[in-house]
Amino acid sequence: MSNTQNQFSSMSESNKFDFSGLKRVVKIGVSYRGLFFSVVIFAILSAIVSSLRPYLVGNSIDQYILLFDQNNNPIAPDLDGLFIFLLILAGILLIEVLLSFSVIYLANKIAQRVIRYLRVRLFDHIIKFKLGYFDRTPNGVLVTRSVSDIETIAEIFNNGILTLMVDSLRIIFIISIMYYMNWMVASVVIIILPLMVIITNLFQKALKKVYQAERTVTAKLNTYVQERLSGMTIVQLFNREEREFEGFKSINKELRTAFLKTNLYFALLFPVVDVVSALAIGLLLWFGGLRTAVHGDVSVGEVMAFISYITMLTQPMRQIADRFNSIQRGLIGADRVFKILDDDQTLPNHGKEILTDVKGKIEFENVFFSYIPDNPVLKGISFQTEPGQTIAIVGATGAGKSTIINLLSRFYDIDSGDIKIDNKSIYSLDISNLRSHIAVVLQDVFLFNSTIYENIILGNEEISLEQVQQAAKEIGIHDFILNLPKGYHSEVSERGASLSVGQRQLISFLRAYVYNPEILVLDEATSSIDTESETLIQNATDKLTKGRTSVVIAHRLATIQQADQIIVMDDGKIVEKGTHQELLDKEGYYHKLYEVQFQSNEYS
Incomplete structure (x- = not known):
């Protein structure tokens, strides 16, 4: 668990606003030029139209409702003019609604295109990483990056910069109109702006910290759940249900605390903004009412318009804090995603040669390899197979047997030495071309949650069902598959759990x-x-190995007695080579292994 915690602790971000991350995300959004500039145009129009409404309402009060004659005596309202104005106002409101809808809809459309682009790019990037990356990175962290962190990036657009632009433009237009109406009253009203900026800035900084904590704990919870679900057999076998449940509750409590802290800041922000708004309205009523009653240079309609403008000012100011926090949340997710995208963990693929007519000669020349620096797993391995030969590799657990096949398929790169196929270094070959000539059947067979047929062809549409059926007949497992509920179209549960170990091996x-x-x-x-599957697998093995170079890593020595060459490994070195009989005659390491297994089988 310490590696996971180190992973999380290394993810702490700076409290500074990430302008470089914002620039990268916006650049992707701007690439959808038509959509992006349509949103900008609609945003400007929306800000203009919504800012005009209180001004027009104020004028209507002075021109159609509170009317006075030349002697300053009240006269009857102009109902006809008021009716026409209400029709105009209804039209303006309709236009405002349509513009607002267009901004929100198009902003969300851009957001979804951006996260689709990033999700596809991220997944394409991750699946090319070398296996060493996955050895040290929890799957739950990668799931969080690929799903929830990318989803938060959408907030930069659908509740971030584009709506922030609308709010900012609205503030500019509102202030401009207020100064056009009455500069003295406007000056009194905008006293609240510096206070609002300070409040917004303070909350924005505080919220970034809690958002960071929230994302970190979310990744931690995803990792915990993913690991326990994958290892459910071990959890139940060792009666760990209660202990793991307590661990889940503990992390879930951390996540709840992080979310509650976020809500706490919002619960504080909105009332504070409302208090500032109320203070501004109080100042307006005092100053505007005084100017109206005593000096007469401010009309009632203007006072009403200014009250509406204060509400319109504080609302976007309050929303701006929310917008910044949405952007901040999205940027934290973007930063995590970009760190993976910028991290080149792919194996160097500088090889340009393409093998076409492969004979199958394999050579390991003084190969040294270590998963961890200065801790070698293979120590000067050298051997050679001729085309069509079967070579077996045996040895104790940890001797380095499986490492050899990982290196042959270039899942890892060696520290020194060379590996050749048909006298060509595998490092001079294109990786995809190299792997297309090698098939690996593992002890722990992985099957996807799909049909038997789809698990066999793995998306290669050039392999027809008829070809699969013919191949199954040739290696003797056609009847086994037909006995499944839907034959080749039977669904396989996750990791092939609905099939036995032997059945999964046969499909492999x-x-x-x-x-x-x-x-x-x-x-x-x-x-x-099981015994029944062993017979089928042995027949399949004989068919598969016939006529092609085969490397067999075996624990049961009885299965490799016919191998052309047996390599015996111990502690990362080759200690013996030869045929089964040659190695038995030496009475060395292999002979001891064989005797131990033979005696075990006798007693069993």
Whole structure:
């Protein structure tokens, strides 16, 4: 768990506003030029139209309702003029609604296109990472980055910069109109603006911290849940349900606290803004009422218009704080996503050569490799196979057997030495081309939540159902698949949990066979299976290995006695080589392994 905590602790961001991140996100949004500039135009028009409404209402009060003759005596309201004005006002309101709808709809449309672009780009980036990255990065963190963090980026547009632009323009137009109406009253009203800016800035800084905490705990919770669901067998086997539940409640409590802290700041912000707004209205009534009653240079309509403008000013000012916080939340998510996008964890693919007619000769030349620097796993491994040969690799757990096949497929890069196929270094080959000639059957078979057929072809539409069926018949597992509820179209649950270990292995063998590789790798593919499946798998193994170079990593020595060459490993080194009989005659490491297994089988 310490690695996970280190991962989280390294994610602390600066409290400064991330302008570089905002620039990158906006640049993606601007790439949708038509949509983006349509929103800008509608935003300007919306700000203008909404700012005019209180001015027109104030004028209507002075021109149609509170009317006076030349002697300053009240006269009857102009109802006809008022009716016409109300029709005009209804039209303006309709236009305002349409403009507001257009801004919100188009802003959300841009947001969805941006996050779709980022999500596709991020996933495409991650699936090309070397396996070492996934060894040290919790899956829950990557899920959070790929889903919820990207979703928060949408807030930069749908509740951020575009609506912030509308609010900012509205404030500018409102202040301009107020000064046009009466500069003295306007000067009194805008006293609230510096106070609002200070309040907004304070809340914006405070909220960034709690948003950071919220995202960190969200990733932590996702990681915890993902790990426990994946390891549910272990949880239940060792009666860890209560303990894991308590751990979940603890992290969930952290997340609740983070969310409540966010809500607390908003609960404080809005009343404070309302108090400032009330103070501004009080100042207006005092000053405007005094000017109206004593000096007569401010009309009642103007006072009413100014009251509306104060409300319109404080509302976007309050929303601006919310907008900044939405942008801040989105930028925190963007920062996390961009860190992955900017992190080049892909294996260097500088090879340009393409293998076409592969014979299957494999050479390891003095190969050294370490997962962790200065802690070598392979120590000068050298061996060679001829085309069509079957080579078996045996040894104790941790000897480095599985590492060899990881290096052959270039899942990791070696520290020194060289690996060749048909006398060509695999580092001179294109990675995709290299892997297209190698098929690997692992002990722990992974199946996707899809049909048997789709798990076999893995999206390769060039492989037809008829080809799969013919291949299944050739390796003797066609009947097994037909006995499943829907045959080749039977659904497989997540990780293939609805099938036995042996059944998953058989599907894995068929998957390798239909791809017709020149080099086949079997990584302890016959261990942990039932007797019935073992016979089918042995037949499939014989069919798969015939005529192609095969590398078999085996724990059960009885399955590799016919191998052309057996390599015995211990502590990252090759300690013996030879055929089964040659190694038995040496009475060395292999002989001891064989005797131990033979005696175990006798007693069992």
